[in-house]
Amino acid sequence: MDIAITLVVQGIAFFLVVWLVMHFGWPAFMQALEARQRKIAEGLAAANKGQKDLDDAKVTAQEIIRAAREKAAQIVEQANKRANEIVEDAKQAGAVEGRRLVAHAQEEIALETSRARETLRRQVADLAVRGASRLLEREIDPKTHAELLGKLELEIANG
Amino acid sequence: MTATAGDTSGGMTEYIQHHLTYLTVQLRPGAFWVLHLDTVFFSLVFSVGFLVLFILAAQRATPGVPGKFQCAVEMLIEFVDQIVKETFGGKSRLVAPLAISVFVLVFMMNFMDLLPVDALPTVARDLGIGHLRTVATADINTTLGMALCVFLLIQWVGISEKGLATFFGEWFTAPFHAHGAVAKILLAPANLLLRLIEEAVRPLSLSLRLFGNMYAGELIFVLIAVLTLDASLSHLSTYVFGPIQLVADFIWTLFHILIITLQAFIFGMLSIVYLSMAAERH
Numbered sequence: 001m002d003i004a005i006t007l008v009v010q011g012i013a014f015f016l017v018v019w020l021v022m023h024f025g026w027p028a029f030m031q032a033l034e035a036r037q038r039k040i041a042e043g044l045a046a047a048n049k050g051q052k053d054l055d056d057a058k059v060t061a062q063e064i065i066r067a068a069r070e071k072a073a074q075i076v077e078q079a080n081k082r083a084n085e086i087v088e089d090a091k092q093a094g095a096v097e098g099r100r101l102v103a104h105a106q107e108e109i110a111l112e113t114s115r116a117r118e119t120l121r122r123q124v125a126d127l128a129v130r131g132a133s134r135l136l137e138r139e140i141d142p143k144t145h146a147e148l149l150g151k152l153e154l155e156i157a158n159g
Numbered sequence: 160m161t162a163t164a165g166d167t168s169g170g171m172t173e174y175i176q177h178h179l180t181y182l183t184v185q186l187r188p189g190a191f192w193v194l195h196l197d198t199v200f201f202s203l204v205f206s207v208g209f210l211v212l213f214i215l216a217a218q219r220a221t222p223g224v225p226g227k228f229q230c231a232v233e234m235l236i237e238f239v240d241q242i243v244k245e246t247f248g249g250k251s252r253l254v255a256p257l258a259i260s261v262f263v264l265v266f267m268m269n270f271m272d273l274l275p276v277d278a279l280p281t282v283a284r285d286l287g288i289g290h291l292r293t294v295a296t297a298d299i300n301t302t303l304g305m306a307l308c309v310f311l312l313i314q315w316v317g318i319s320e321k322g323l324a325t326f327f328g329e330w331f332t333a334p335f336h337a338h339g340a341v342a343k344i345l346l347a348p349a350n351l352l353l354r355l356i357e358e359a360v361r362p363l364s365l366s367l368r369l370f371g372n373m374y375a376g377e378l379i380f381v382l383i384a385v386l387t388l389d390a391s392l393s394h395l396s397t398y399v400f401g402p403i404q405l406v407a408d409f410i411w412t413l414f415h416i417l418i419i420t421l422q423a424f425i426f427g428m429l430s431i432v433y434l435s436m437a438a439e440r441h
Contacts, residue, residue, distance in 0.1 A: 010304030022256035028217035035222030
């Protein structure tokens with residue numbers, strides 16, 4: 001074991017290395033590492049926030065879709081109801097109109113019937129008068145036999 | 160080479176002696192004023208290399224995406240930083256830089272042990288340099304110098320963390336804690352004695368452990384090299400010792416990879432532990 005001046009030189013050299021590392025090496029690295037750590041932490045936080053926002057947005061979207069579906073179902077239901085109502089109304093209106101038409105037609109028929117009967121009566125009266133005049137072989141003067149003819153006509157008409 | 164028994168023995172001794180002799184320069188008369196040029200040269204080369212690379216990497220360190228070199232340095236730094244954070248409770252900014260310097264420097268100086276024992280000395284001989292010891296940590300001056308430096312830093316950290324009064328007060332009040340004035344006075348000498356022994360033992364054990372391991376490792380490499388010292392194709396022993404040397408050298412190199420790493424780690428780890436003990440209040 002030969003302790004020599006080398007000991008002092010080595011000790012001082014080692015101290016200088018430590019001192020230089022401590023002042024010019026280590027802090028710079030620590031700063032860089034801590035800055036990177038901060039950056040990564042921020043990035044992760046941002047990613048988490050983004051994920052959370054996305055989840056929230058998904059929930060919101062689901063809600064909106066659900067509401068829209070409900071609304072659509074409601075609208076369809078309303079439309080169906082309205083359609084039924086319209087059909088019902090139309091049916092009722094149709095029925096009323098039908099009855100009106102039938103009544104009208106019956107009235108018309110009754111009118112026509114009575115008119116035809118009247119015409120027929122006249123013609124029968126006429127035929128009767130003509131027949132009677134042919135039977136008497138002479139002209140019946142309507143003026144002189146007006147009363148008679150009228151009575152006849154009335155008789156036929158009533159008969 | 161003439162092969163008489165005396166010559167072989169003499170060659171062997173001379174060979175080993177040669178490998179254990181430093182390249183020295185006498186600064187002043189006296190045994191202490193000898194400078195080991197080889198030790199200083201290799202430790203200086205590694206120190207400067209480490210400093211240049213580390214500080215360069217530090218100045219160019221970016222918080223963004225790191226390059227490959229920065230990544231490599233950062234892995235080492237995070238390794239050291241984690242150990243220091245787990246072990247050291249004080250607020251001193253000295254510990255981590257000290258630890259990383261110890262890890263890197265001791266490992267690199269130890270690593271020279273893995274080079275073939277004759278490689279660099281042969282180159283040196285051709286350059287006209289008679290002696291060369293390449294493993295700086297196999298020189299007690301290096302390990303003791305570093306250990307004393309750590310010792311002084313331990314005292315400095317102790318004072319700066321606790322204040323002068325507490326620091327020196329603990330010399331007399333710990334490890335035996337007393338209650339009452341009489342008991343305190345009675346226990347003070349014992350405490351002081353234990354404290355002095357404890358403090359003195361630390362640099363010694365720190366330096367001798369590393370020195371012993373490296374010196375022994377180097378010596379074993381030299382002894383393995385001695386196996387074929389008088390190698391010649393006409394000697395039967397060469398054919399026996401040649402393969403033995405190859406296998407032995409391989410095994411010892413493998414084993415030594417573990418030792419040099421472990422010793423660097425132990426030196427650094429103990430430095431951290433001592434510093435954290437110095438920062439703790441008793």
